[in-house]
Amino acid sequence: MKSRNKLTEEQIRPKKLKKINEDKNRIDLNFLLKRKNRFVKVSCPACQSKSYKNYLKKNHLSYLICIKCNTYYVSPRPSVKLLEEFYKQSKVYKFFNDYIFPKTEKIRSKKISMPRLKNIIKLSKKFQLKKPSLMEVGPGYGTFCNLAKKSKYFSSVEAVEPTPEGAENCRKKNIKVYQQPIEKLNTKKQYDIIVNFEVIEHLFWPKNFLVSMHKFLKKNGFIILTCPNGMGFDVQLLRDKSDTIDHEHLNYFNTSSIKKLFNKCGFKVIETFTPGQLDVDIVRNKVLEKKFSLKDYPFYEDIIINNYEVKGLEFQKFLTRNNLSSNMWVIAQKKS
Ligand SMILES: [Zn+2]
Structure with missing residues (x-):
């Protein structure tokens, strides 16, 4: 039975806009x-092992897979400085900011941000946090922050966002925002919960990112983050045809490798889970758009x-x- 509440890919990435986005x-x-x-070779972003196999090539980029933990990653990859320049001039980011986010905010708010918020409130009740303070790293359009603030559940809701457009989105929604990367943030303030959604896969140094968040968490504070699961169904089946595998995403952790990374950075992982609802829809759309064939997979067809x-x-x-x-x-708690 088709559920009326089901999230579909079309709702958050309308086909018409998707085409312009591809250009x-x-x-x-090409940038x-x-x-x-200016690309730099790196070792595994999860376990730092240097043992790898070639995984795939896409758009002239090399994706390696770590023999020890199955994380795959772009290497060589754009340097930290080049990434900074890249995001500042990105046409895709501008397009999302000017068109996709405004056009889909209502549905994203209802279908993505609200479930996230409910889940985070549920978790903080489970861990008996009373009026926790919340910081979001990389709030994008500010939709989640805005909902979190309106819920009045948190003692404060703040954001860290290095891009001028993203920071401006937060200011428009009356969210206090630090306009710099968290790695360079200079404040004595510490928070009960730090959240970030789909950020870590973009970063040159995921480890530095976790270490920075560790600094701004109170004792026993929590990180709650979301990211692609490199071992997830649609990415594994579609491989180089998957839109998740692109030049922006440098790190493809899985439920076990991300634990290793968190452990190295002074956290205890409480839980990892994959609530994604779009795998089947994504593969189906690829087949219907004739960009992928299931002819060799009659079981899946x-x-x-x-x-x-x-x-x-x-x-x-x-x-x-x-x-x-x-x-x-991933739900993780600061150990010390
Ligand atoms: Zn590894």
């Missing part, structure tokens, strides 16, 4: 490729195309329940 994406990619002489209404939606629930979806949550 902007190519311009962004990086023209500067490949039966579930995802021929019997979508009956089996596809059930299959998605199975993926979500068993930590096999490609969108992941």
